[in-house]
Amino acid sequence: MDQRSFSPSTARNRGPILNVLQRVLPAEAKVLEVASGTGEHAAFFARAMPGWSWRPSDPDADARASIAAWIETEGAANVLAPAAIDVCAEEWGVEQDAPFDALVCINMIHISPWQATLGLMAGAARLLRVGGVLFTYGAYKRGGAHTAPSNETFDAWLKQRDARFGVRDVEEVERAARARGLLLQEVVEMPANNLSLVFLRN
Numbered sequence: 001m002d003q004r005s006f007s008p009s010t011a012r013n014r015g016p017i018l019n020v021l022q023r024v025l026p027a028e029a030k031v032l033e034v035a036s037g038t039g040e041h042a043a044f045f046a047r048a049m050p051g052w053s054w055r056p057s058d059p060d061a062d063a064r065a066s067i068a069a070w071i072e073t074e075g076a077a078n079v080l081a082p083a084a085i086d087v088c089a090e091e092w093g094v095e096q097d098a099p100f101d102a103l104v105c106i107n108m109i110h111i112s113p114w115q116a117t118l119g120l121m122a123g124a125a126r127l128l129r130v131g132g133v134l135f136t137y138g139a140y141k142r143g144g145a146h147t148a149p150s151n152e153t154f155d156a157w158l159k160q161r162d163a164r165f166g167v168r169d170v171e172e173v174e175r176a177a178r179a180r181g182l183l184l185q186e187v188v189e190m191p192a193n194n195l196s197l198v199f200l201r202n
């Protein structure tokens with residue numbers, strides 16, 4: 001049985017995200033991805049960049065099955081088996097492979113409790129090398145305001161799904177990162193009113 005899941009948004013955003021990653025990451029890099037979801041990003045990025053050793057992860061067993069299926073189908077030798085990482089956990093189970101050159105987190109911050117963002121920052125501080133990159137992507141507010149009506153609608157939908165979810169403010173995420181020694185270097189405007197945030201570990 002084919003266990004691959006497909007996300008329509010990934011087909012649209014993977015190219016623009018890859019462009020940013022290629023610019024901000026070295027051509028040879030050890031990358032840890034959290035909240036990999038279907039695994040389509042992992043397969044696509046690793047295929048595009050053979051010098052990246054890509055470790056996908058997700059706390060959800062069905063997601064990990066999909067990631068493993070994508071790895072098998074694509075036959076990408078530079079994607080490792082998916083790890084079971086809940087960013088809220090004290091230990092992520094990949095400590096023996098640290099330090100990583102980059103930590104990538106796509107579309108998780110708005111669709112998880114704020115505690116997950118705090119966990120993400122704690123993990124990035126713990127597992128990234130000095131000068132390593134934390135990359136996050138998704139919908140964000142800026143200065144407390146939505147950047148587009150579609151993001152406001154999305155925010156309401158998220159909160160209806162779970163009151164702890166919601167589109168976060170860039171400044172709020174930046175503060176949580178700075179508290180862990182991760183400094184916001186760049187905010188990149190992406191298609192469909194999304195943003196990429198690039199942090200460097202001090």
Ligand SMILES: C[S@@+](CC[C@H](N)C(=O)[O-])C[C@H]1O[C@@H](n2cnc3c(N)ncnc32)[C@H](O)[C@@H]1O
Pocket residue numbers: 007010034035036037038058059060063085086087088105106107108111112116
């Ligand atoms: C909207 S999906 C995004 C998946 C993929 N990155 C993408 O862009 O298609 C959100 C993902 O966040 C993961 N997630 C939620 N809470 C998490 C946590 N505490 N730690 C790690 N991942 C989490 C979910 O399992 C899910 O795969």
